[in-house]
Amino acid sequence: MFLKKTTGPRTAMLPDGTILTLADLPPAGVRWVARRKAMVVAAVQHGLLAREDAIARYDLSEEEFEAWTSAFARHGSNALKITKLQKFRQL
Template identity: 70%
Template sequence: MFVKKSRGPRTAHMADGSILTLADLPEVGMRWVARRKAIVVAAVKYGLLSKDDVIKRYDLSEEEFDTWAHMIERHGRDALKITQLQKFKQP
């Protein structure tokens, strides 16, 4: 098996003891669901990728990524679900 060389770490140890790897990241161009958004935010939070790398890789705006991170921090992963958007929306 060929392992592609990359800058930076290949794994990150998360607070719950699980390990996040580059292979766990969603493919570029996939449909965004709450689980995939949470994985990308965790990758930045635990140092697997930088925020700039994620923004470039997934063609996100800085505001969009910051919103995801804020919603997870404040309300948890469920706040990223489209069906729950009105429940967690700021007045």
């Protein structure tokens, strides 16, 4: 089996015990739902993907990714839902 050489780790163990790999990350150009946003934020937090790589790979702005990260850190994945955006914005 052929494995592509990468500079970082190939897997990351999340706090809930699940293993996240680069193959688990959503492809570029998908519709963003809370689960996919949380997956990208977790990959960056656990060192699986560099912040700059995530921003470039998914064509995000610095402000957008920072908003995802801070909302996820404060309120969890529910804060990443568009329908809950106003509820969690100023809390």
